[in-house]
Amino acid sequence: MTSDDQYGSTITEKILARASGRERVRPGDLIMAKVSLAMANDITAPMAIDAFRKIGVPKVWDRDRIALVPSHFVPAKDIASASLGMRMRTFAREQEITHFYEVGRAGIEHILLPEDGLVAPGDVIIGADSHSCTYGALGCFSTGVGSTDLAGVLATGEIWLRVPETLRIVYSGKPGRWVVGKDMILKVISEIGDDGALYMAMEHSGDTIAHLSMESRLTLTNMAIEGGAKSGIVPPDDVTVDYVQHRQQVHGRERPFDAVVSDPDARFARTLEIDVAALEPMVAQPSLPSRAVPVSEVEGQEVDQVFIGSCTNARMEDLRTAAALLDGRKAHPRIRLIVIPATQDLYQQALHEGLIQVFADAGASVAAGVCGPCLGGYMGVLGPGERCLSTSNRNYRGRMGHRDADVWLANPAVAAATAITGRITHPENVGALV
Amino acid sequence: MSTLRGKVHRLGANVDTDVIIPARYLNTTDPAELAKHCLEDLDPTFPLRVRQGDIIVADENFGSGSSREHAPVAIKGAGIACVVASTFARIFYRNSINVGLPIVECREIVEITKEGDELEIDLVSGKIINLTQGVTAAAVPFPDFMRAIIEAGGLVPYLRDKLATGAPVDA
Numbered sequence: 119m120t121s122d123d124q125y126g127s128t129i130t131e132k133i134l135a136r137a138s139g140r141e142r143v144r145p146g147d148l149i150m151a152k153v154s155l156a157m158a159n160d161i162t163a164p165m166a167i168d169a170f171r172k173i174g175v176p177k178v179w180d181r182d183r184i185a186l187v188p189s190h191f192v193p194a195k196d197i198a199s200a201s202l203g204m205r206m207r208t209f210a211r212e213q214e215i216t217h218f219y220e221v222g223r224a225g226i227e228h229i230l231l232p233e234d235g236l237v238a239p240g241d242v243i244i245g246a247d248s249h250s251c252t253y254g255a256l257g258c259f260s261t262g263v264g265s266t267d268l269a270g271v272l273a274t275g276e277i278w279l280r281v282p283e284t285l286r287i288v289y290s291g292k293p294g295r296w297v298v299g300k301d302m303i304l305k306v307i308s309e310i311g312d313d314g315a316l317y318m319a320m321e322h323s324g325d326t327i328a329h330l331s332m333e334s335r336l337t338l339t340n341m342a343i344e345g346g347a348k349s350g351i352v353p354p355d356d357v358t359v360d361y362v363q364h365r366q367q368v369h370g371r372e373r374p375f376d377a378v379v380s381d382p383d384a385r386f387a388r389t390l391e392i393d394v395a396a397l398e399p400m401v402a403q404p405s406l407p408s409r410a411v412p413v414s415e416v417e418g419q420e421v422d423q424v425f426i427g428s429c430t431n432a433r434m435e436d437l438r439t440a441a442a443l444l445d446g447r448k449a450h451p452r453i454r455l456i457v458i459p460a461t462q463d464l465y466q467q468a469l470h471e472g473l474i475q476v477f478a479d480a481g482a483s484v485a486a487g488v489c490g491p492c493l494g495g496y497m498g499v500l501g502p503g504e505r506c507l508s509t510s511n512r513n514y515r516g517r518m519g520h521r522d523a524d525v526w527l528a529n530p531a532v533a534a535a536t537a538i539t540g541r542i543t544h545p546e547n548v549g550a551l552v
Numbered sequence: 553m554s555t556l557r558g559k560v561h562r563l564g565a566n567v568d569t570d571v572i573i574p575a576r577y578l579n580t581t582d583p584a585e586l587a588k589h590c591l592e593d594l595d596p597t598f599p600l601r602v603r604q605g606d607i608i609v610a611d612e613n614f615g616s617g618s619s620r621e622h623a624p625v626a627i628k629g630a631g632i633a634c635v636v637a638s639t640f641a642r643i644f645y646r647n648s649i650n651v652g653l654p655i656v657e658c659r660e661i662v663e664i665t666k667e668g669d670e671l672e673i674d675l676v677s678g679k680i681i682n683l684t685q686g687v688t689a690a691a692v693p694f695p696d697f698m699r700a701i702i703e704a705g706g707l708v709p710y711l712r713d714k715l716a717t718g719a720p721v722d723a
Contacts, residue, residue: 148697150722161578165621168581172708175715191579198579248619248643264621264647266707273711274721278697312566313613317642346613348642406566493618495575512617516593517570 126381128284129353130319133259133378137242145283145387153183154241154258156271159227160188162246162264164205169269178213179275185217185236186210187227190489195496225461225487228252228340228429232332233463235365238375239354244271249429249511251342255335256362257354257377259319262343282319282348283387284380285310289326291395296545298439299334300431300509300529302326303341304400304410305392312408315347318387321380322352326394332361333435340430341511344407353379401507401542402527405515413532413544423506424449424537425518426530427458428492431509434464436530441473443534443548444480450540455482456498458490480537494518500525507536554676556633556654557683558607562667565611567594569623569644572615578622586622587629604631607673609665611637615644624653634673636680636691638662649698650707656680660689697722 127135127142135142138149158166163186170178178184186206194200203221210218217236224230228249231237239257243250246268253260263277271277287306307314320342327335335352342350352358354377366372398412426432426440437459449455457477459465465486468474477484483498491498492510500506500519506526508518513525526542535543571593573586580586591598608614608627614637615623624647627635634654648655654675661680665671669684678691694702704710714721 148695161575162619162621165581169708173711173715190575196579202579202581246619248617250619262619262643264619264643264650266621266650267646270707270711273715276721280695312616313639313641316613316639343617346616346641493570493575495578499576512568512570514568514570514617516574521571521593 125385126383128321128380128384129351129378130259130284131281133240134281143281145281147281149279149281150276151242151279153244153271153275153277155183155236155243156268157185157227157245158268159190159247160192160202160206161190164202165265166246166268167205167209169266170272173269173273175273178272181214182216184215185231186215187219187224187230188221189226191496192221192488223462226429226489229433229460232256233365233461235369235371238362239358240376240378244277248343249340251350252336252340252429254339254349254351257352257358259349261349282317284319284321285315286321286323286386286389287392288389289324289392289394291326291393292329293394296399296531297397298529299330299337301397301400302394303338304402305397307345307407308410309390310345312406313346315345318347320347320350327352331435332357333433337430344511399529399532401532402513404513404524407527416542417544419542420540421505421507421536423454423498424533425456425491425498425506425508426533427490428510430511431530432458432460434467437468437473440530440534441476443531443545445476447480447538449481449537452540453537455537456491457482458485458488462487491518507533507542509533554674556673558605558633558671560607560609560665560667560669560671562665563608563610566613566616567610568617569615569620570617572623573626578620583625583629586626590626590630599630602630605633607671608632608635609662611662612639614640616641619643621647621651624648624651628653636661649701652706657692658689
């Protein structure tokens, strides 16, 4: 080892070194990493199961470390989707998969698994869904893969990875009343572009992080992929440890974990500084997340549909924020408002807190535990020329339906404000306009 | 087999997997069915125009977004012999290798290539020739480990052989 190697490691390098049984790893190293948890959903699992069978091993590597979550086309939207569900269910029973979630007891995987105590700092999580980068908010390495890669994990419990360089983002200042993780990550993507973090890990740091709830942190890491990143990670702190221990206790899944952080002399490919104190809620204009601008620049834009949901923004904090604005108000007569709490547990909590009543009174269509219109396959698909403001993660052409539909991305407060007025609205202006 | 020759469909930057195969078609895993809708949201005539052996040439971040393996499966099913791009989104990159869709990173060729040009690609040496423009360039080479997966015909045969013989699966 030369003296040139004598510098520290990032959190991502530390986790991957341990998972591959090495003392240290550096960006560009190809490693074989041991996987803590593998995940697939109803769209990716059937293809992964086919590939698994072709690999030719009779049993999965560890039935306790696999989560199969129906979330996209459930309850089955058509006969073809029902058949996909059947393939997944049959496999789960045959292999006695511990964490198979049935419809009605499930939810969107990226919100469900952390809530269910299956994610902890230091883990390596591989999910057959691009938003599997979400789990990094808990201080683990997690990334999305396709079905065949996941089949390899099901068979061997390992995956080859190229150790990523790290883009460090340093946030400073306390977020304003209406600013949450969604606005911070949209700001980042607007600065670096849709492929600005290609092949990299995004590490979210700075004094702002201490002000962020676990919900906001999960949104930050959720959209790493929209900046092209391999993974997103928030260094674990007291908020992380409290959250993880609580979720483990609730579900009887206590296990030790290793909360590591980057060394002070770790090397980063690039450092980006974001002044959060000066940040306004952000809105991504059609048809790229990088086209995000402060909400004041697009206020007044009429829309036809507002969607509050998805793995990006359908947690309790999101639902409470939306309900606080919608309480005692109605969705604009021209607007279709769709609200989908991410999991059955969150739906029940929202029910208990009276939030579902608020949404229903406002004229919203409320469902639970499904990705919904986010990916344009089911529930709230957009027609030609229609416009939607959504709390989801992608506004690509055709993402939510017809190729000529337009989608704006925003946080839940902007979404609720927009539902009330029928036009893109800064939440602080709702009172004055209604 | 290692040398491909085909006509170019020239696409831009950020061709995402939603536009390659929209979610409304993800209720099937059948390659032929997926191929019928390949890239139709970018250009509804694409599935009708594409011919066996054609080549896609695209700018940065090809295959961005969703991890759906249906995207490279749809492209391969439509008869595309190879995708050449300035850069690929990483999940699409892995998926393509895993399902046996040849992909090549080569900014130099992408920048001078136009719709309808003819390309010749040697997948072994990584040499790419734009026959129409008379330009030759070298692709970014694959690491040895990935080349082994490609030569095995994808991840499934690679792992099947390794696991059957008890050989270590090393990166």
